[in-house]
Amino acid sequence: MDLKQIRTFVAVYEEGSINAAADRLNAAQPSLSLQIKNLEQSLGVTLFERHARGVRPTPAGDRFYEDSRRILGDVQHATQNMHEYARGISGALDIGLIPTVTKGVLAELLPDFTESFPNVDIRVVETFSGTLTDWVVSGELDFAVVTEPPQHDGLEMRVLSSEPLAMISGKKTGLTHLDPVRLQSLPPIKLVMPSSHHSLRTLLERYISMGNIQVARVIEIDGLFGTLEFIRNSDFSGIFPVTTIVRDLDSRSLVVSPLLGRQTPFDYYLIHQTQRPLSRAARELVVRLEEALRHTAAAWGAVIAGAPDVAA
DSSP, X not given: OOHHXXXXXHHHHHHTSHHHHHHHHTOOHHHHHHHHHHHHHXXXXXXXXXXXXXXXXXXXXHHHHHHHHHHHHHHHHHHHHHHHHHHOXXXXXXXXXXXXXXXXXXXXXXXXXXXXXXXXEXXXXXXXXXXXXXXXXHTSOSEEEESSOOOOTTEEEEEEEEEOEEEEEOGGGOXXXXXXXXXGGSOOEEEEEOXXXXXXXXXXXXXXXXXXXXXXXXXXXXXXXXXXXXXXXXXXXXXXXXXXXXXXXXXXXXXXXXXXXXOOOEEEEEEEETTSOOOHXXXXXXXXXXXXXXXXXXXXXXXXXXXXXXXX
């Protein structure tokens, strides 16, 4: 058994087809079939069941896949460590962030990061979680910060931070800035929601279906800055994670209402490929992102310290 066979096995497992794995690896299909056959013989187990549309992993294949992912990840990690040791922290870093994170914390941490690591070239992509997840899976991004990522073979994920939601409204609503509200007790509100591509939409629809929000009218807007500007100049409201607004509380251009009662927390996930461990530059940036997000949650807790019934 060698690394080439392991890489072939992982590609066939993830693609569900030897032909698709051959395209992915830019290799000949007969060569991959022979590698899988030799691997099965050396291990003494059957890794795949063949069928008309491709292959299906056996229980032994499922177990070997988990070990194979770790092996390839360790090899990549060791290679990265040696490259970084030889040249210091440098290179290109492609990351993806959802709009809330870009608005809430990126400007706070990025200047210091770029000054600390002048030899790291950074590209930041901002879009929805689903698109960012697809780009991490395809290898276009080194990592992304998203919400509620789908389970995917070959994808590592962990929660970076959890925070509460708050209602943000225009002054025309007549609500008082920083006065807590209970969603269930409000009269029907005019609500701005993102499209179905956004995980926040699913959460809001759940609140509505359970009777936690009474709605008079709904407008759908994709784009965080456009949404906030519309709310600022109207009598509509929106529900957002507190990172969206906590640094703008003193401006009072929007009315921010802490939510009373127990609410579903908003989780930020870090995702990256198992076979592409984070580089040292990526790990340094993730540490800063995690600290900034947790600082935001702590800052919000300080703001609402005088309202003990507000769910944290």
